[in-house]
Amino acid sequence: MADEEPTSIWMQPELHERSGPGRRPGYSRDQITRTAVGIADAEGVEAATMRRIASELGTGAMSLYRYVPRRDDLFDLMIDLAMSEIELPDHPSGDWRSALTLLAQQIRAAGLRHPWLIALLTSRPTLGPHLLRVHEFALGAFERIGLDIDDITGFVGMLNDYIHSAIRREIGWLEEARRTGLDPERWKRDYMGPYVRQVVESGAFPLFSRSVLDSRTAHLGPGERFRHGLDRILDAIAALITSTRPR
Amino acid sequence: MADEEPTSIWMQPELHERSGPGRRPGYSRDQITRTAVGIADAEGVEAATMRRIASELGTGAMSLYRYVPRRDDLFDLMIDLAMSEIELPDHPSGDWRSALTLLAQQIRAAGLRHPWLIALLTSRPTLGPHLLRVHEFALGAFERIGLDIDDITGFVGMLNDYIHSAIRREIGWLEEARRTGLDPERWKRDYMGPYVRQVVESGAFPLFSRSVLDSRTAHLGPGERFRHGLDRILDAIAALITSTRPR
DNA sequence: TCTATTTCGCGTACTACGTACTCGAAATGG
DNA sequence: CCATTTCGAGTACGTAGTACGCGAAATAGA
CATH class of the missing domain: 1.10.357.10 (Tetracycline Repressor, domain 2)
Structure with a gap:
């Protein structure tokens, strides 16, 4: 009926065991959050998109929005799931x-x-x-x-x-x-390494160089x-x- | 000819005063970076999109890629411009x-x-x-x-x-x-406020509550x-x- | 001055994102 | 068994980053 008041995710009740007619929810915030965490652990947080999480659960992206108002709220849930460990x-x-x-x-x-x-x-x-x-x-x-x-x-x-x-x-x-x-070893050697070496060899930042070398x-x-x-x-x-x- | 080696932005030379044929660049990294910083200051870093920066400069988004390899490198340039102050x-x-x-x-x-x-x-x-x-x-x-x-x-x-x-x-x-x-006052009062109040009133986190109240x-x-x-x-x-x- | 060569500007287009809207399907209380 | 309620999810819109490619511009050498 009324717009959902924009408030903290922790104040908004989960789809619940209700009494009354209507379908029962087939998923849960916890299940969605765990799926998101699994993807983020393996492939980075940017891989945990709504579509990807949903497809991991065998459903469509929009189904997740029955459980989580916005993607940012899902981040809050992920953080708290990690803290629960x-x-x-x-x-x-x-x-x-x-x-x-x-x-x-x-x-x-x-x-x-x-x-x-x-x-x-x-x-x-x-x-x-x-x-x-x-x-x-x-x-x-x-x-x-x-x-x-x-x-x-x-x-x-x-x-x-x-x-x-x-x-x-x-x-x-x-x-x-x-x-x-890049794989980490290549990154260090080919991406950041040459620049740091140049900085050190330039002699412009002697203390920084000492902190790298000594x-x-x-x-x-x-x-x-x-x-x-x-x-x-x-x-x-x-x-x-x-x-x-x-x- | 060869692929640009992926390396730090600080190692990749700017489009320069050259000697030789060809057009001269009409913009510069510094000019692009300053534009990006201006937008980010006023509307948040997420508003500083490639399209938006380009349109501020009166050009197309892809023109910027002559000066900056990736958007992430532009972030590095923005950081350093801010540090230069x-x-x-x-x-x-x-x-x-x-x-x-x-x-x-x-x-x-x-x-x-x-x-x-x-x-x-x-x-x-x-x-x-x-x-x-x-x-x-x-x-x-x-x-x-x-x-x-x-x-x-x-x-x-x-x-x-x-x-x-x-x-x-x-x-x-x-x-x-x-x-x-939301405007900051409403956010504090309507979004985070009620939740913190509930947490405090629950009595479950007495020291946190004291840090809020006392x-x-x-x-x-x-x-x-x-x-x-x-x-x-x-x-x-x-x-x-x-x-x-x-x- | 003319021309070959090089480099810039940028339009088009592709993929992927978050998510608003909508409606058929499903499940329950009476 | 049916009226009511709620869920599932397809379609679609607007906006990202950026790969590709080509016409325009500008210079070096003749």
């Missing part, structure tokens, strides 16, 4: 560093399993229930040591900023290679590098905690 | 904190002038000359106090993570409102909030510097 205790236990290290590694694992996740997550303001659950866990880790809510929010923000950026750095050029259709951490595996940076951030937060709350 | 001394002077504060505020100003900048910058690995210049400046601020190159890279990364995320937070939902076609920093203006978070990060870096380099 993050396994955390009901409440942070032990010291805050180990709780947040667990959190960070879970998010990293999800980000590697779903290379589109971080890009979507940071490109739209979304607040699905599982994202809220994870966020609440992070807030809880700091709350246990009695900090002000604004400080907590700030620290969780710092941590999130690092986690997201580090994952992006880890998969960024892999994704770029996939998008441009890195002692280059031998670290990706997981170790992530962990190293994470420890750095946690050190920084620890320092801020002791300095802002000496009373 | 960042004014910095040739070398960092004074203490590192004031140098980096200047840097951060310049980047924030550019990010507000060009609301698409941070989204593009963090969604693709790009290294244009002006981005390198800005990066080199940040590295230089730390180099003056005699740090190891890996530490410098880490600190600059921390700082960049904050700057980008903070700007994203500042303009994120404004951009989302524009994308969905924020003492809510009265701060955007610039002050940015500055406040920036000082926090610089404090954290300062603490790391004294702890990793007490010798």
